[in-house]
Amino acid sequence: MVTIKDVAKHAGVALSTASYALSGSDKVSPKTRELVLQAAKELNYQKNGFAMDLKRKSTKTILLILSDLSGPYYSELIRGTQEVTLSNGFDLIACSSVGGADSTAYKFLQERRVDGAIVLDPNISEHLLRESAREGCPIVVMDRYVEGDFIMNVAADNVQGGYEATRYLMEQGHRDIAWIGGPSNSLGSQHRKEGYLKALQEEGIANTKWMLVGNFTEEGGYHSTKVLLMQEERPTAIFYGNDEMAIGGYKALREFGLSVPEDVSIVGFDDIQVAEYLSPPLTTVRQPKYEMGTMAAHLVFQAMGGEYVNKSYKLKIELIERLSCQPPRLAPNRGKGMET
Amino acid sequence: MVTIKDVAKHAGVALSTASYALSGSDKVSPKTRELVLQAAKELNYQKNGFAMDLKRKSTKTILLILSDLSGPYYSELIRGTQEVTLSNGFDLIACSSVGGADSTAYKFLQERRVDGAIVLDPNISEHLLRESAREGCPIVVMDRYVEGDFIMNVAADNVQGGYEATRYLMEQGHRDIAWIGGPSNSLGSQHRKEGYLKALQEEGIANTKWMLVGNFTEEGGYHSTKVLLMQEERPTAIFYGNDEMAIGGYKALREFGLSVPEDVSIVGFDDIQVAEYLSPPLTTVRQPKYEMGTMAAHLVFQAMGGEYVNKSYKLKIELIERLSCQPPRLAPNRGKGMET
């Protein structure tokens, strides 16, 4: 392995001079710089980043931790963080928590390999977050709430989202609105449900019949919907904790011979890419993902720069009207139990 | 910042002993180990990963470079690489090339910050790849072909894919089959086109009228399709270089009052998530993305271990039949120019 020492020797200068030359300092004369660069090229010298970081005590990279590197959900968010990160002259790397909750994240957070982090991943323990956040490595946590020094929170206003979606259905005349939520470790899902309940309450509706949990996956939505439809009475609308579950819902409804939105109106949450292409196109609640991403990144840099920032930010959410809802039939659509 | 030195002092042992204790060596007695661990906890000691890597000369992480961290395309692929990487006890991080072709990728490859890399990104220059690949950092390049020491290639058999898709259309009776390809820097797209041409040639069809390029985006597909439809004669089928362009194609066709598959049959490429939900569901060519991911990762580890591996691998591809194709009408469907 060729080091800067070799380069220096080959160029016939001192190690320190070689270092100056390679990092483009103006302390070195043009002609020796040339000499060194030439030597570096000839030896195919590659700088060792660690040694550099070790001296410099900063890495100029920030880490994005996602629960699943691959989900369709994250696209916009990543784009947002990326743009801000780059424009600050930093690099962005991403990792996920698959395979042992804290593993990779642990390595990068705890071993001080990054200068900041953005975490959208319920699997990362609060303990790790609190231990790792410090001056020189602020952390922004998304879609959950973690208190601690150098820890900030960014989330969509899920309560509002849940509330608006439910109100929207109620304004169309629905009163029997089911909720199929996400896993219980998702604060986002809990908040959406809160909004949902709040809207119902305002109208004096006390629904306890139609509240189920799924797991944010298509299968989960499918099964929960089936369970729902097997009951004696059926809702005229279903509000899903996310779009993927709504997709599963579509499937289940079709199997029961019910059509959307004639028999049942549907609202999802997230506005993933597919939502627009379903038939009927899915009415859903769009989170400002891009904005959340840029916001998170900005916060990291502000905190890094020692600026005072609030601990917690909530971003507004928007209802996307498509074709999966319509007013309910006048006579409530009562099921008669299992039909298949 | 508290270092191992502080821990050692606090525990009343030598620095080296502290190091042994912290890394769980059995050279140290249980009771001093306890002592050291205790001290570390009290001081909230966090190990410095760089210093460690610098000594150890390995990072135990491999890098995945994607052109766009966010595309829906990558999900399965990432999952594949991730599984293999983790099961080898390594960590996987991802970065993209957005914002200055080589920046982040450059930093990690060139500065020896990883022990291996998997690259699916046409923006990364061959030069960088060849310079960075070395013993101790093998690189697998996907969907293109790069020659060099410690560089291996994995790709789907795009020629085969293009060929089969085209044959499929021909077997249904189509003879006027258009091609709307991806950007010219995509080797994959080129190969698909090759397969397409080969299939046509076998039947003695010499199409030059209906070959356009898009840019792998929905808009690109939309515009190219419009251009296609404005021509005097119209194809009875269109083969798109990827699914996203096919989606744009659906839109354009609808605007022209043409329906899929009655008026025009459509085949896409990639089988992204949406494909299944379009109406009609899109017939497309599925790349074995998961397999490509695991393959790539395995290759990295084999090369790392000094095993001999082939330089290049091609994986078979599969046609997914859905409802966007049917035999053409008997009288070829001749357009009369622009109709709207």
Place this chain on the structure above:
DNA sequence: GAAATTTATCGAAACGTTTCGATTTGTTTT
């Protein structure tokens, strides 16, 4: 043309680890 000043180069220390070989301590063998 010598003194003062600037510019270019150098040597050495530091960054925080790991790890080798040497030393000390504790245990067993005779």
Place this chain on the structure above:
DNA sequence: AAAACAAATCGAAACGTTTCGATAAATTTC
């Protein structure tokens, strides 16, 4: 109880950089 051995601890050197302060060389000033 001394000799032989094993186990535990220690000191110091490395890893490849950056950077400070010191020296040497080149330039300016009087």
